[in-house]
Amino acid sequence: MLAALKHIIQRFNSDVDGAALVEVAIVTPFVLLLAGGVFEFGNILNTRMLLDAGVKDAARYMARCSSDWDTCKGLAQTLAANGAINGTSARVSGWLPSQVTITPVSSTPAIDPATGTELYLSSTANVVVVEVSTSYPYPDLGFWSYLGFGQISLSVSHQERVFGW
Numbered sequence: 001m002l003a004a005l006k007h008i009i010q011r012f013n014s015d016v017d018g019a020a021l022v023e024v025a026i027v028t029p030f031v032l033l034l035a036g037g038v039f040e041f042g043n044i045l046n047t048r049m050l051l052d053a054g055v056k057d058a059a060r061y062m063a064r065c066s067s068d069w070d071t072c073k074g075l076a077q078t079l080a081a082n083g084a085i086n087g088t089s090a091r092v093s094g095w096l097p098s099q100v101t102i103t104p105v106s107s108t109p110a111i112d113p114a115t116g117t118e119l120y121l122s123s124t125a126n127v128v129v130v131e132v133s134t135s136y137p138y139p140d141l142g143f144w145s146y147l148g149f150g151q152i153s154l155s156v157s158h159q160e161r162v163f164g165w
Helices: 002-014 019-064 069-082
Strands: 100-109 126-137 153-161
Touching: 019 069, 019 100, 019 126, 019 153, 069 100, 069 126
Parallel strands: none
Antiparallel strands: 100 126, 126 153
């Protein structure tokens, strides 16, 4: 009986039929998981880039706006979230103009006191800077949620010197 079992094991070790199928069956779940993770990471990166573009657009708009602050602020928030002042369509699904924060930073030094680096070219010691920021809760992590990753929030901010027009 032991000799028969030894003979079966030797035949099994020398037989290569179906080896590729077994290897593919073992590797396929890991490749699919990796592909799903790469795809989701690409979506997160794309969303972050769209948020960054919107925040920069709003900061540039506020830097050039010289009418009253509240009117410009509302238009800049709409510009950030929708890509246009008339609010045609959202840049990122679920990102609302109310999630864009715009704050003026009045007395920003033109020269960094710690390093002496010239931050802004100005004839005055202080300049007015507008800071636009947002925090966007990414809605769904797809495959990553199965791995235990929780909700992530994408935060973006940008500063521009106010010139007015």
